[in-house]
Amino acid sequence: MTDTQLIDTPVGGARITWRRAARARLVLALGHGAGGGIDARDLRAIADALPTRRVSVALVEQPWRVAGKKVAPAPKTLDVGWRGVWPALVAEGPPVVAGGRSAGARVACRTATELGAHAVLALSFPLHPPGRPEKSRADELLGTGVPTLVVQGGNDPFGRPGEFPDGADYQLIEVPFGDHGFAVPKRASLSQEDALGIITEGVGQWADAL
Secondary structure (H helix, E strand, C coil), X not given: CEEEEEEEECXXXXXXXXXXXXXXXXXXXXXXXXXCCCCCHHHHHHHHHHHHXXXXXXXXXXXXXXXXXXXXXXXXXXXXXXXHHHHHHHCCCCCEEEEEXXXXXXXXXXXXXXXXXXXXXXXXXXXXXXXCCCCCCHHHHHCCCCCEEEEEECCCCCCCHHHCCCCCCCEEEEECCCCCCCCXXXXXXXXXXXXXXXXXXXXXXXXXXX
């Protein structure tokens, strides 16, 4: 079942597109990145796959995106928009997992403890700007305070799996050959469909265990 919900936040109107599960035991909220919307391939795939595992998926569009703006605002403003949507997510009843891709993953990590998120799903976490590993954002990832899963492309210029800190309290799934949008080159030994399968099955198994 799919429906949309408009939410007023202090920084404008946000929108939730719901893919609800029958007898849901979790809600997975997914925010988009700074350069795209909820039509990203990984967000779509997860929204299609997780309801069969009794996880309702809420695809959250930040107010700047709903307003048709081209450039994302500052991180603090993104956090305000996310906080404004949170009561509608909690109102569904089941525990809420905070998640998102890229900038949306950073928002989920930064606000998880404050909002009482059950867990965090970080898709394509931007560990650093491309070519600038010294500008690490690892503190955001390591500070969630809840079970955290990172799904990262093997060739993500914002942080390859081997660049993530060792021994940290999170799990990491690598999507071989994947870039920041989990696109894989045609010459790769796995197909785009295979790559999305790695994401959906990995996230699904992790959600099953929560």
